[in-house]
Amino acid sequence: MSSHKKNAFTFATIVAMGGFVFGLDAALISGTVKFISEEFSLNSIQLGIVVGAPSIGVLLALFFAGSACNALGRRKTLQIIAAFYLVSAVSSALAPSYITLVAARFLGGLAFSSISVASMYIGEIAPPKWRGKLVSMTQINIVLGLSAAYFINYLIIQYTNSDAAWVDSIGLKENTWRWMLGSEILPAFLWLILLFFIPRSPSWLVYNGKPEEAERTLSKLIPKNEIPHQLADMKKSLDSGEANRSIQSQLKEVFSKKMRVTFIIAITIAIAQQSTGINAILFYAPTVFEQLGGGTDAAFMQSIYIGLTSVVFTILGLLLVDKLGRRPLIIWGMVWIILSLGICFYGFKSASYTISSSSISELTTIPNAERLNSIANKSYGSDIEFKEALTETLGEVDARNYSSVLIEKAADINAILILIGILSFIAAFHFSVGPVMWVLFSEIFPISIRGIAIPFFTLITSLVSSLVQIFFPKQLETIGISNTLLFYAITVAIGLVILYKYLIETKGMTIEEIQLKLQKK
Structure with missing residues (x-):
């Protein structure tokens, strides 16, 4: 492996660790649902709020993420985000009441913008031929974090049911959910430290009139003879928005006529990705599996299957995203998602x-x-x-x-059929719209507006995510799990029709070439 490739993969791996912390934060809560509900006597809406509090927090964070990325830089913004994760993890584990727990998780939500900022940073340091793989590393880390969270929750549950002396000495039985949430502290701290060893984004340096430093960073990432061409492309992409860099002007450009196709693609996939109901399954995994009638222990064990399936198919998607292309993975992946949700709907409906x-x-x-x-x-x-x-x-x-x-x-109930349907859905999501949405976000916006555009559309997907998480317990109470899954399938089908018409292929193209192709369409 050349030194350039090694550096690109090293920096991308460090930044993508934010995905691991995000995955932990997202999935650890799934194991605490029953314990938190009993300890604080929560109804379905209160439970939805405590689970969905981070997705509410990220809505606020994304209003400032774009301006922070432009003003402070991608690296500094990521360091602040890592600090939020750390403080949130400590506060959640020690929360004395329902309100303080919601507040601590809301603070963690301010860090959920790590996914969009990480995708932005990696997309800007990655050479075009490696961009798909490197940006998808964030999704790999997310599913590794999810898998680790489900495994940690399962181990804690098993130890809680044991008679080992050390279990009582650390208060594991009385504080089961606190140990689950506290397991995030060490990874969050490690990520914060490692972020001090990455360079500033070359695109941000050009954006802020520091081409010499941008050239030094690029020398670590690409051969010397390619640097002038890369810098020229960055400056050209920047020129379209150089006259006025205000947030208002950048947002105005996002909604402009020349960005119309880009806007349609971005907002459709932003809504469709979360309308799959993925976070209802991931954040409430044991609750969902309890509907199969296997009991609590089986539900925690089956949740591990979700993590393992996520890892396998995210890696498979990562290996194929630069070979098959973005469009085939998105289109056929959404078809696969719809069929999988249909299997689950049939299984629950016939119970x-x-x-x-x-x-x-x-x-x-x-x-x-x-x-x-x-x-x-x-x-x-x-x-x-x-x-x-x-x-x-x-x-x-x-x-x-x-x-x-x-x-x-x-x-x-046909538990095997439904389990196959759920795991098929997880596989389809992590093979397609899960990682590929972030690849597209890192590619389809020009440098002049990407600091605002990526957080803006991440705000859209986060809003949909928060609605899914908050109302999922209420949906289980009012319309049942079968009709909830049918609703998800219908919304994904609508997004599929739109993307089939407008989505272009972007593999192997520079960001500037992608802009020309989108504007021609």
């Missing part, structure tokens, strides 16, 4: 729920389980009907706290 008298007699962990005798041997055609009956019989609190064991006893 039925009946709790027998003998099963009720076995429920020794539920106080006054005989209350369930009024619904014994009655068949319910959907999860929502069964949960409504439980609420009427046991009351809202007990129905929520014991729903996992009750569904395990009552469900007549």
